[in-house]
Amino acid sequence: MRKSVLGGLFLVLAGPAFAGEPSAPTQKKPGPGLAVAPVSEAERYARRCQDRTSNRAVWPQGTMLWGTRRVWGDRHEPDERRSVLVSVDLAPLKPVSPKVPSLRLEGGRLVASPEASRSLVGTVLQGTSSDGKPVEVAVCGAEPSPADSELVWYRIEAWNSRAQRWENPCVGTSQIPDPRALAVSGVWDASGAHQGVEGKFTLACENGVITKCINWGYKPWASHDGHSLAELHQACTRMARADYCGNGQSHTRQDTPIDMFDTLGVLAPTMERSAVWDPERASFEATWAADGASCMARTRDRRALETVLRECPGRFQTGQAVELGNGDRCTVQRAGVSPGAALLRNRAY
Structure with missing residues (x-):
């Protein structure tokens, strides 16, 4: 039996944090209430996954389920059951190659289907926020975990239609200022309940408890001594x-x-x-x-x-x-x- 989670448990608790808001150096952040002219689809996709400087602001965060921002912009949203990204479709909205019509999950990895060896970096996926609005998500990097071959860390950006730019939807903390995400089967609703939904999955950010519980040993796709860990993972998200x-x-x-x-x-x-x-x-x-x-x-x-x-x-x-x-x-x-x-x-x- 192993025990290596105590240091990480401090990270699930409420406290000030820094939310990643990457922006291109040439773009100015709009002031409150100011509308930004929409960009064309071609320009929007051309902007994804660009090198960006950090523009971080202090966020009064509580304990996060998805590890994502609650709303776009500087407005503080007290309801921790809201998120700019709660689910993602497995069918790519804009794949890197037209030969990749869909994705599948293998443990904690996204795999292109039917060409499993093809890179997914640059793929744009269709996501959904907690209020049911569509949000585009770009896969900007895929980093296999050196400690666990089942896991791949994804660097993602979501299209902020209010500001007309790509931003990391994951909330950063002082411990993990530039968080990545894991691909996890199913979706979680505002009550914290997990549901298996055909064709959808969750991009769970590093500072949310969905990912933390996986890091602590409760992989929902795995088993221990013949017993599935799916319910233990879900119980862990409640406990955390x-x-x-x-x-x-x-x-x-x-x-x-x-x-x-x-x-x-x-x-x-x-x-x-x-x-x-x-x-x-x-x-x-x-x-x-x-x-x-x-x-x-x-x-x-x-x-x-x-x-x-x-x-x-x-x-x-x-x-x-x-x-x-x-x-x-x-x-x-x-x-x-x-x-x-x-x-x-x-x-x-």
Whole structure:
């Protein structure tokens, strides 16, 4: 059993970050409310994947699911369940070659079909935002992971029709200022639920929990000891965002350390003290299923448990505490669900 995720867990929590807004040196950013004249299709595609200087602004981000910007422009959008890019079509809108009519997913890799060896760099895909609007996405780079042959990191740009330019839709942080994306099967809706949709996939950015949970060992296309990791990955996305109610709403604060472990043995509890974790300071928080917490003892951001009960009335019930072993105890349980059947468990300071 391996344990190598504690350092990365700090990255899922709310805090100031820097959102990538690449722009060509010759282009000026429009002021608020100013319309930009539309460019032709030929000019639009000619502009994709150009070298760009960074123009970053501070963004008050919460815990991100997709790791993408919520809206284009400088306006702060408080609803973390919004995104400029939530799904992408496998059929290319503008392929590099007319001989590549479609793509397919193999694990965490996009493969051109039928010519698997053909490069996808420069391909334009049809994406969709959380409000259902179309958005074009260009594949600007494909970098195989040196640590994992199943993964390819994609550098992407999306067409910002408001500003009439290509921009990285992924939100940067101080730890990962220029984020890339992974190709993951299916789509996630605003509630954080994963759905398999024929012909669509997700470009999940590095600083979102869809990708983080893959990096922590929960690849949704993989298995462990004969068991699929798809549900564990989904439970991880709920746990990483402290989405207790399974409605897409996170409950975290900046720099809250957490430790997680699962029933399949992919990750085990951290028992030794280190620079980033002290087991003696930690206490049990919750157990997790694919649709949210199945039992709780506390909230990660230290608000009263009653606030969560009010957020999703009828979901949890209070009563006699349930002992889970190793000192972990549930005080609030999911109605009709056994706490011991949960896929994932975590502790926090």
